[in-house]
Amino acid sequence: MSRLCTLLLFLLPWVAGILSGCGEKQVDSSRGPQAYPYQVTTTVGMITDIVGEVAGRHAVVKGIIAEGVDPHLYAATINDVKELRAADIIFYNGLNLEGKMGEVLGKLGRRKPVHAVAKGAVEVSGYALLDEEDYYDPHVWMDVRGWMSAVEVVRNSLQEFDPQHESDYSANAEGYLDTLKRLDAYAREVLGSIPENQRVLVTAHDAFGYMARAYGLEVRGIQGLSTEAKPGLRDIESLVEFLVERRIPAVFVESSVSRKSVEALMEGAHDKGHKVVVGGELFSDAMGGRGTYAGTYIGMIEHNVNTIARGLGGAVPEGGFREWMKSDR
Numbered sequence: 001m002s003r004l005c006t007l008l009l010f011l012l013p014w015v016a017g018i019l020s021g022c023g024e025k026q027v028d029s030s031r032g033p034q035a036y037p038y039q040v041t042t043t044v045g046m047i048t049d050i051v052g053e054v055a056g057r058h059a060v061v062k063g064i065i066a067e068g069v070d071p072h073l074y075a076a077t078i079n080d081v082k083e084l085r086a087a088d089i090i091f092y093n094g095l096n097l098e099g100k101m102g103e104v105l106g107k108l109g110r111r112k113p114v115h116a117v118a119k120g121a122v123e124v125s126g127y128a129l130l131d132e133e134d135y136y137d138p139h140v141w142m143d144v145r146g147w148m149s150a151v152e153v154v155r156n157s158l159q160e161f162d163p164q165h166e167s168d169y170s171a172n173a174e175g176y177l178d179t180l181k182r183l184d185a186y187a188r189e190v191l192g193s194i195p196e197n198q199r200v201l202v203t204a205h206d207a208f209g210y211m212a213r214a215y216g217l218e219v220r221g222i223q224g225l226s227t228e229a230k231p232g233l234r235d236i237e238s239l240v241e242f243l244v245e246r247r248i249p250a251v252f253v254e255s256s257v258s259r260k261s262v263e264a265l266m267e268g269a270h271d272k273g274h275k276v277v278v279g280g281e282l283f284s285d286a287m288g289g290r291g292t293y294a295g296t297y298i299g300m301i302e303h304n305v306n307t308i309a310r311g312l313g314g315a316v317p318e319g320g321f322r323e324w325m326k327s328d329r
Helices: 003-020 045-058 078-086 099-108 117-125 144-161 163-192 209-215 233-246 260-271 297-311 320-326
Strands: 038-042 059-063 089-092 114-116 200-205 218-223 250-254 277-282
Touching: 038 045, 038 078, 045 059, 045 089, 045 144, 045 163, 045 297, 078 099, 089 099, 089 144, 114 117, 114 144, 117 144, 144 163, 144 209, 163 209, 163 297, 163 320, 200 233, 200 260, 209 218, 218 233, 218 260, 233 260, 250 260, 250 297, 260 277, 277 297, 297 320
Parallel strands: 038 059, 038 089, 089 114, 200 218, 200 250, 250 277
Antiparallel strands: none
16 A cells, blocks of 8 residues: 555544534533533523523523513524524423424434423423413413422533532522522512402413412413414404403503504503503513513512502512512511
């Protein structure tokens, strides 16, 4: 064999190795992080927040769906796909919340760890809500105890991915879960202060079913579980009759959903001689602005609880949840 042939045989595996490294990043999920901090990519802010709390200093967590954006209608951009491909581990909600991203997430799940947090929480707690057509309600975060199960899913997933720091993830989750227990008690107390005949929450779409069940509210949404389903004239008329008959004083708009259907509802009630006001803006499928209190899961839930209570005649403690926590309970 000539020297040239020998050299080529030696170089071919090396060249092939370089070429195979081009393009999409390859991750062997069984090996865990290749470096610290490792990269976590998430979808909605509620998941971004709890993953950041549990992962702590060991990871950089980046969400791709910004505040005020409706995840039901969101389609991944080229940059989003790059972020997802570059991630070492991915967390998303599941239960069809990110319906337009399902194919992308499914393909990535064959190459790296991809976890559906809400789907896992539902499987753990066994408390899922379904609509009339047996579609899962994906808005698990509206019940704080349900979202505590989601925190446990994140903790378990990170411990499996990075067993070297298992105790850190356990400690981070334990501290955060303790705060969520107190948040759940706060929500129960504040929403329980609403006069019983006024505990009716009317919103733009049906995102508050878990909250309603957990804290004793009746909820009506103009649209269904997904904002992809547009309300018809009959839906509006039926809800107008409900408002007038029950003398509901307020309806609520949502930060990530158009106000048009709510405004149509109010006009219809007004035409029938019943005045309905906007009780406030709620965070449903997206949290508040990044860097703000409402841009955290705890802040989002407190904002919703306080806004609903004030709009429907309940009482909110002075100083809100943070001052409430300081008192003896």
